Amino acid sequence: MEAGAGARDEAGAAVAIEGLSHAFGELEVVAGLDLAVPPHSVLGLVGPSGCGKSTLLEILCGLREPSAGSVAVGGERAAAARLARCAFMPQRDLLLPWYSALDNAALALRNRGLGRAEARRRAGELFGRFGIAGFEGARPDRLSGGMRQRVAFLRTLVAGKPVLALDEPFAALDAITRAEMQEWLAGALREDPRTAVLVSHDVEEALYLCDRVAVLSARPGRVVAELQAPAPRAADRLAAITDPAFVAAREAALRALREGSR
Amino acid sequence: MRAARRIVLPLLVIAALIGAWQVAASNGAIAAALNIEAFLVPSPAEVGSALWDNRALLWENTWVTLREILVGLGCGVLAGILLALPMRFSSLLRDAFFPLAIAAQAIPLVAIGPILLVWFGFGIWPKVILVALATFFPILVTTLDGLRAVDPEAVKMMRTLDASRWAIFCRVEVPTALPSFFSGLKVAAAIAPIVALFAELVGSSSGLMHEIVTDNANLEVARVFAAVVVLMVVGLLLFALATLAERLVVSWR
Numbered sequence: 001m002e003a004g005a006g007a008r009d010e011a012g013a014a015v016a017i018e019g020l021s022h023a024f025g026e027l028e029v030v031a032g033l034d035l036a037v038p039p040h041s042v043l044g045l046v047g048p049s050g051c052g053k054s055t056l057l058e059i060l061c062g063l064r065e066p067s068a069g070s071v072a073v074g075g076e077r078a079a080a081a082r083l084a085r086c087a088f089m090p091q092r093d094l095l096l097p098w099y100s101a102l103d104n105a106a107l108a109l110r111n112r113g114l115g116r117a118e119a120r121r122r123a124g125e126l127f128g129r130f131g132i133a134g135f136e137g138a139r140p141d142r143l144s145g146g147m148r149q150r151v152a153f154l155r156t157l158v159a160g161k162p163v164l165a166l167d168e169p170f171a172a173l174d175a176i177t178r179a180e181m182q183e184w185l186a187g188a189l190r191e192d193p194r195t196a197v198l199v200s201h202d203v204e205e206a207l208y209l210c211d212r213v214a215v216l217s218a219r220p221g222r223v224v225a226e227l228q229a230p231a232p233r234a235a236d237r238l239a240a241i242t243d244p245a246f247v248a249a250r251e252a253a254l255r256a257l258r259e260g261s262r
Numbered sequence: 263m264r265a266a267r268r269i270v271l272p273l274l275v276i277a278a279l280i281g282a283w284q285v286a287a288s289n290g291a292i293a294a295a296l297n298i299e300a301f302l303v304p305s306p307a308e309v310g311s312a313l314w315d316n317r318a319l320l321w322e323n324t325w326v327t328l329r330e331i332l333v334g335l336g337c338g339v340l341a342g343i344l345l346a347l348p349m350r351f352s353s354l355l356r357d358a359f360f361p362l363a364i365a366a367q368a369i370p371l372v373a374i375g376p377i378l379l380v381w382f383g384f385g386i387w388p389k390v391i392l393v394a395l396a397t398f399f400p401i402l403v404t405t406l407d408g409l410r411a412v413d414p415e416a417v418k419m420m421r422t423l424d425a426s427r428w429a430i431f432c433r434v435e436v437p438t439a440l441p442s443f444f445s446g447l448k449v450a451a452a453i454a455p456i457v458a459l460f461a462e463l464v465g466s467s468s469g470l471m472h473e474i475v476t477d478n479a480n481l482e483v484a485r486v487f488a489a490v491v492v493l494m495v496v497g498l499l500l501f502a503l504a505t506l507a508e509r510l511v512v513s514w515r
């Protein structure tokens with residue numbers, strides 16, 4: 001995929017978070033985070049609601065400056081440089097209702113000044129691969145939850161950024177669609193590896209999709225455990241998540257989550 | 263079935279009312295009840311023939327009034343939008359000019375009508391100014407509210423997709439504001455004819471209100487009613503046009 005050319009640039013894709021703290025006025029949201037994401041690996045973040053996961057992603061993407069500490073994406077610390085390297089997929093899909101699926105997917109290209117026809121052509125090439133061919137002209141309210149999520153993810157990928165920040169991408173979906181979408185995302189990342197930070201409230205989802213999972217405590221969020229995933233993005237999801245090593249990692253994560261919520 | 267009912271039922275009610283009026287007017291019941299001469303209460307049939315017999319005159323005056331409404335409404339809409347945009351981009355401008363806009367809205371049109379007549383004469387301009395003064399405010403307020411209703415998350419999403427301030431304005435803020443803007447436009451379209459008529463009442467040498475005043479003085483009551491019918495049609499068409507524009511533009515709702 002040509003839009004993904006930046007993703008192959010190894011050096012530009014590493015994320016390093018050092019001593020990061022953030023507070024909204026008096027409210028301390030995250031405290032003293034140290035996290036590193038090597039190029040083309042996926043870091044999972046799980047933690048109780050309100051522990052600052054979304055805030056952390058916004059800081060990573062250069063949408064906010066942290067109160068203390070530093071975030072480097074591809075070695076660059078400036079907010080503008082982070083913004084240029086990260087694509088953010090927000091908690092809600094936020095497809096613009098006045099655009100068709102195709103125009104939503106082509107937003108990043110249009111924003112960069114590409115003509116409408118060319119932007120639509122380039123984004124349209126990916127619809128088949130994402131299993132949404134035939135829905136190019138549909139307005140978002142005509143799409144099912146799973147399809148909306150695919151279009152939102154496509155929109156994020158088309159931006160061609162080396163780093164993806166995914167905020168609970170499948171939280172709004174029912175269990176069956178969610179499992180389907182996890183397999184689908186695993187496949188997409190196998191084909192087109194990116195550096196990604198994935199926030200999830202589902203330990204199983206994080207351990208299946210990510211290389212490593214950091215468990216955060218209740219606010220102010222701190223890392224209480226970091227777990228290695230046994231078989232990240234395995235082709236056979238069901239086999240992977242029922243494997244004893246996976247079950248053990250899941251139990252460890254759940255225990256850490258319970259400890260951290262106290 | 264439901265659609266047919268929603269069209270047929272009101273038409274039946276209107277037809278029944280006109281029929282009742284026809285009977286009551288032609289047998290003199292209304293005139294008797296009001297204790298006035300029978301010729302002062304025209305029947306629908308007489309109003310109909312007044313419409314037809316005076317079509318040239320009515321059309322001429324309708325055109326005058328319609329022009330006042332449309333030019334005034336156009337100026338009001340333009341002023342509303344042109345004021346809303348800078349107020350959206352700068353809170354300094356908003357704080358500086360919004361109170362002024364409220365003050366301009368609070369100007370009693372009834373009181374300044376005669377002044378405008380002295381300043382600008384009997385032509386179209388005092389009417390345009392009054393209509394514009396009455397319509398810019400609903401447009402300003404609804405457009406500003408619409409622009410402010412933008413989802414901050416959508417703006418963040420656009421920023422990570424390399425959107426400039428201008429791209430965010432065009433692709434997110436304007437579409438977000440459109441439904442609200444059209445609510446304002448419908449309000450403006452509903453008040454513009456009333457204000458134009460008032461402005462003609464203050465002083466005019468043509469237009470539907472001018473005709474109504476003259477005909478009423480000459481006890482040409484059927485012609486007064488004919489002008490009223492024309493005005494109702496004008497008002498309905500304006501509102502329908504605004505609604506149609508809304509349906510076409512805000513197609514995603």
Ligand SMILES: Nc1ncnc2c1ncn2[C@@H]1O[C@H](COP(=O)(O)OP(=O)(O)OP(=O)(O)O)[C@@H](O)[C@H]1O
Binds near residue numbers: 029050
């Ligand atoms: N702009 C802001 N101003 C003030 N407080 C904020 C702001 N954004 C978030 N917060 C607060 O910071 C805390 C962390 O919010 P954040 O959205 O990062 O949590 P989260 O971990 O993503 O939660 P969830 O799992 O519910 O999405 C919350 O208590 C929230 O109320």
Ligand SMILES: [Mg+2]
Binds near residue numbers: 053
């Ligand atoms: Mg969140």
